[in-house]
Amino acid sequence: MEQKKLALVGCGFLGNIIADAYTAGLLEGYRLVGAYSRTAAKTAAVAEKAGCKACASLDELLALAPDYVAEAASVQMVKEMALPVLRHGANLVLLSIGALADAPFRAEVEAAARANSAKVHIASGAVGGFDVLRTVTLMAQAQKLPETAGIVTHKGPQSLQNTPVFEGRLLTDAEESRVLSGTAADAIAVLPAKVNVAVAASLATTGPDSATAQIFSVPGFAGDDHCITAEIDGVKATVDIYSRTAEIAGWSVVSLLRNLAAPIMF
Numbered sequence: 099m100e101q102k103k104l105a106l107v108g109c110g111f112l113g114n115i116i117a118d119a120y121t122a123g124l125l126e127g128y129r130l131v132g133a134y135s136r137t138a139a140k141t142a143a144v145a146e147k148a149g150c151k152a153c154a155s156l157d158e159l160l161a162l163a164p165d166y167v168a169e170a171a172s173v174q175m176v177k178e179m180a181l182p183v184l185r186h187g188a189n190l191v192l193l194s195i196g197a198l199a200d201a202p203f204r205a206e207v208e209a210a211a212r213a214n215s216a217k218v219h220i221a222s223g224a225v226g227g228f229d230v231l232r233t234v235t236l237m238a239q240a241q242k243l244p245e246t247a248g249i250v251t252h253k254g255p256q257s258l259q260n261t262p263v264f265e266g267r268l269l270t271d272a273e274e275s276r277v278l279s280g281t282a283a284d285a286i287a288v289l290p291a292k293v294n295v296a297v298a299a300s301l302a303t304t305g306p307d308s309a310t311a312q313i314f315s316v317p318g319f320a321g322d323d324h325c326i327t328a329e330i331d332g333v334k335a336t337v338d339i340y341s342r343t344a345e346i347a348g349w350s351v352v353s354l355l356r357n358l359a360a361p362i363m364f
Contacts, residue, residue, distance in 0.1 A: 101127055103166070106133040124356065135171065167190050223350050234329070235304065246304075285311040
């Protein structure tokens, strides 16, 4: 089987999970050709470990003509790289899904993908169940049924520090507090680095401007718990995932890439 050329953008914690999976032989069907991040030392470390080229710029990475570019960086990086990647005809595996909450940018991404026969694959990140969520929404659209969809997230107060929703009292409160309530689009505007999951859930259902998002601060809680619901008359889908660290997000990229290369896809 001909190997597809894979490039990696983002060489931090999540990028290293993808690189480690590659070196462990878990990404058969791919050849990692290059890595790029804003930090040269991190890029060099990943490249040395994975036996690929350390690239100093996105242009240098794209000159390697990758078939797939896996992103494990940030919303801002996605906004800088998505269109150039797609215009090079490469498929994009996206982890920082919050970038797509920007409707005009999302429209540009869709247009670039179509024009260059490329695909944007959304990794499940810290959640899953996108197939059943999309199915409920399709049923709603086809049968012209009203649909309610949203996500409720519980976090420890420490993880909310240095964000606009943090208050000192959260560290000493005895009971949970709701710190954000609105749409997924509202959430990404307030917490751009914290709500990729909310945006992913909204894109799989009723959209960032319609799907609701709530975040609760829970005393003594470690990690994140995300409960996503999509409901129409006669059907209700609920996906509830807890993870103590962000590690599952990196592995979701590995899982997606393996699925794309597999003879039987899930």
